[in-house]
Amino acid sequence: MSWMLIQRxxxxxxxxxxxxxxxxxxxxxxxxxxxxxEAAHAYDxxxxxxxxxxxxMEWLTSPFIKDPETELxxxxxxxxxxxxxxxxxxxxxxxxxxxxxxxxIYLPFLLTALIPILLSIIFGRIFCGWICPATLxxxxxxxxxxxxxxxxxxxxxxxxxxxxxxxxLVVGIIISMLTSTIAFAAMYPPAILGREIYxxxxxxxxxxxxxxxxxxxxxxxxxxxxxxxxxxxxGGALYSLLGRFRIFRIKRDVAQCNDCAKxxxxxxxxxxxxxxxxxxxxxxxxxxxxxxPTDALSFTINIKDQAFQGPGHLGHLHRKHQDKGE
Amino acid sequence: xxxxxxxxxxxxxxxxIGFTALPFGVSRLLTPRLVAEPHRRIxxxxxxxxxxxFLQACIGCGLCGEVCPPxxxxxxxxxxxxxxxxxxxxxxxxGCILCGYCMEVCPTEALTITPPREVDMGVAQIDRAACYxxxxxxxCGACVSICPLGETAIDFEFGNFYRPDVKDACVGCxxxxxxxxxxxxxxxxxxxxxxxxxxxxxxFRQLDKWQGGQRLKY
Numbered sequence: 288m289s290w291m292l293i294q295r296x297x298x299x300x301x302x303x304x305x306x307x308x309x310x311x312x313x314x315x316x317x318x319x320x321x322x323x324x325e326a327a328h329a330y331d332x333x334x335x336x337x338x339x340x341x342x343x344m345e346w347l348t349s350p351f352i353k354d355p356e357t358e359l360x361x362x363x364x365x366x367x368x369x370x371x372x373x374x375x376x377x378x379x380x381x382x383x384x385x386x387x388x389x390x391x392i393y394l395p396f397l398l399t400a401l402i403p404i405l406l407s408i409i410f411g412r413i414f415c416g417w418i419c420p421a422t423l424x425x426x427x428x429x430x431x432x433x434x435x436x437x438x439x440x441x442x443x444x445x446x447x448x449x450x451x452x453x454x455x456l457v458v459g460i461i462i463s464m465l466t467s468t469i470a471f472a473a474m475y476p477p478a479i480l481g482r483e484i485y486x487x488x489x490x491x492x493x494x495x496x497x498x499x500x501x502x503x504x505x506x507x508x509x510x511x512x513x514x515x516x517x518x519x520x521x522g523g524a525l526y527s528l529l530g531r532f533r534i535f536r537i538k539r540d541v542a543q544c545n546d547c548a549k550x551x552x553x554x555x556x557x558x559x560x561x562x563x564x565x566x567x568x569x570x571x572x573x574x575x576x577x578x579x580p581t582d583a584l585s586f587t588i589n590i591k592d593q594a595f596q597g598p599g600h601l602g603h604l605h606r607k608h609q610d611k612g613e
Numbered sequence: 614x615x616x617x618x619x620x621x622x623x624x625x626x627x628x629x630i631g632f633t634a635l636p637f638g639v640s641r642l643l644t645p646r647l648v649a650e651p652h653r654r655i656x657x658x659x660x661x662x663x664x665x666x667f668l669q670a671c672i673g674c675g676l677c678g679e680v681c682p683p684x685x686x687x688x689x690x691x692x693x694x695x696x697x698x699x700x701x702x703x704x705x706x707x708g709c710i711l712c713g714y715c716m717e718v719c720p721t722e723a724l725t726i727t728p729p730r731e732v733d734m735g736v737a738q739i740d741r742a743a744c745y746x747x748x749x750x751x752x753c754g755a756c757v758s759i760c761p762l763g764e765t766a767i768d769f770e771f772g773n774f775y776r777p778d779v780k781d782a783c784v785g786c787x788x789x790x791x792x793x794x795x796x797x798x799x800x801x802x803x804x805x806x807x808x809x810x811x812x813x814x815x816x817f818r819q820l821d822k823w824q825g826g827q828r829l830k831y
Contacts, residue, residue: 319680323683364675365674381674467665473697481675482698496698
């Protein structure tokens with residue numbers, strides 16, 4: 288029972304983690320600016336704006352560290368690739384892109400992606416739902432689309448084939464092989480977003496990636512719900528493939544279900560929890576668990592997806608069925 | 614009938630656009646292309662020697678820029694093409710201090726850990742026709758005093774005070790370019806094959822022709 292109570296609040300925890308990661312992406316460039324000011328030993332030469340940044344970052348970090356020049360280097364990078372207290376972590380997609388571009392495997396770089404690969408083998412697309420900084424903006428964007436839909440505008444109503452993103456992954460690998468560059472770095476929203484935030488804060492000015500990202504936001508808003516994550520994202524395709532035989536899955540308890548279909552409405556990936564259809568596309572966002580009024584949905588340890596168990600026992604369809612039987 | 618009228622309007626508008634664009638195209642063809650020498654962009658310390666190998670290895674994460682204390686590492690943004698999101702150093706803006714943080718933090722083999730004296734980013738080249746002390750227009754010595762590798766890399770020429778002379782140990786970090794007070798930058802970081810002294814002018818050109826030297830790069 289207590290586990291059920293915790294599960295109902297996992298969505299809030301997820302939003303908190305997403306906000307923290309997004310905040311870190313903004314904070315780390317400011318910390319880098321502070322480091323460079325410290326390294327220059329020229330506080331008096333800074334402009335008022337730079338002095339404000341330096342002072343606030345000093346206020347923020349001085350309780351924890353003594354030497355900002357070197358100690359702040361322990362926490363660097365983006366979700367594309369970063370270093371966390373000496374532990375280097377990279378996106379598996381970066382490894383795939385590099386292997387495709389260089390036609391050879393560099394073992395230390397492969398090892399940096401080991402922990403994300405293991406996590407996604409166990410949990411599936413957990414990166415997409417819980418870590419990806421673009422997810423935060425995409426979900427806010429989806430809320431905006433819901434507001435527009437409520438106002439009567441026919442936005443984001445199309446549907447495509449979810450297998451499209453595997454094609455994008457394969458095409459991206461082929462482009463990487465042909466051009467000998469990592470093509471995914473230019474079209475993968477978490478990589479773009481982390482990099483562009485750094486460019487904007489520390490190097491003065493967005494690059495071309497931000498235009499691409501805003502186009503994907505517009506695509507989601509106008510054409511299809513969470514369209515980029517569902518149909519285009521090559522990283523999502525890779526994580527889906529890795530998490531095909533994942534251990535933790537959301538399962539519907541048919542005895543508790545009352546067929547209210549709130550889970551289907553709230554699922555931004557367009558899955559069908561009401562008919563036990565979570566497939567490999569589920570990104571473990573736990574929104575369906577949070578919205579379920581009868582606590583019928585919960586995380587379980589299952590290698591395979593459940594087949595359709597029939598209408599929920601608390602719903603009218605099941606009752607009608609029983610009446611007919613008797 | 615509707616489709617036909619649409620096609621007619623479509624071709625008509627295309628024709629109008631093409632006809633108006635024609636003078637611009639012709640003028641573009643006729644005017645000579647004047648291209649100023651771009652800022653020299655040098656590779657990072659410890660970067661793979663082969664440029665295409667570097668592009669295969671670099672994933673564009675930006676970690677090298679995030680640890681750089683002088684913030685000298687810039688990134689190809691929208692002008693990069695194949696090199697977009699990969700790092701470079703513009704020594705005219707800021708030079709590398711050879712601290713080695715970028716080589717330590719790089720997750721791939723794009724930057725390998727190299728001791729400061731074995732780094733090879735190029736070599737400093739001095740244009741002796743533009744450097745103040747070389748044309749007897751003053752005393753300077755900024756490049757010699759800033760050099761992190763000391764007198765093995767750049768030193769005053771023997772018996773000629775304040776005339777800088779690049780030596781073999783120069784790794785091309787570009788700090789001398791950053792501090793050079795002359796706006797035309799008589800010192801710049803170039804590839805090692807281009808030599809430590811800029812060769813141009815009538816006499817040098819003739820000399821090159823006699824020696825059968827390579828094409829002048831200026």
